[in-house]
Amino acid sequence: MSESIYSKPLPRGDHYNGEFYGYCKQHELRFQRCSDCGTWRHMPRESCRNCGSFDWTWERSNGTGRIFSWTVIHRALHPGFNDELPYAAVVVELDEGVRVVSHVIDLDIADLVVGLPVEVVFEDVTPETTLHKFRPVSSASR
Template sequence: MTDQNKPMPVPDGDSNIFWQGCKENKLLIQKCSDCSKHIFYPRILCPHCFSEKIEWVESTGKGKVYSYTIARRGGGPAFKDEVPYAVALIQLDEGVRMFSNIINVDVEEVKCDMAVEVVFEDSGEFTLPKFQPAGISK
């Protein structure tokens, strides 16, 4: 069941492919064809070498918690029933970082450097990438 009061992503020309990948349970990130560095968040130029030769590649979906916080009060009425929840900056194995929630674990067990893997959560109109401790079944 989805809560229509929660804020949802607003896809644009740069991120449409990312959101379509999520719908297919694929975590897509960009890679520069000139300098070979991975890129996230989606954009039209490589932030490392300014090349326009950007391609979409599938991430392994694995990484580590770089940093996190535990929300003990909801970020608005739509989140009040979900507290406490963990919001983390995930460093993917490809080197890029992305914000997401850590799920399927007690928030008190979330730690920096904890190995995590992507899981996809259908929220109605969107499929959102979230992360759980590596190696557990959903």
């Protein structure tokens, strides 16, 4: 497989999804945050589940969190992932409290640990699309 051709499915670029990935393209991880009660949320939606407010802004996450959970995929549901099997789909809980499904790079799946500190990294997979991924926070930087 050529390095220059990205063969995996790409996120849809519309509505809130497009805004989220638009910030990723700028290498910023942002989530919706309620303007009334301050609750962060993800996935994006119209109103706050805590207070019901429809007022919110995209706020920048500090990009650090911990591994919350994961599942290991042994049979790819899309041929673009065949070369990476087995791989882990990881749920990361950011310091702001939101949880996102992503990938952890620079870590063997056998070394995944609940609570492991991770930080966001951005991967420009096509000229138009940047994906958020995570890597272990090195002990030297904590």
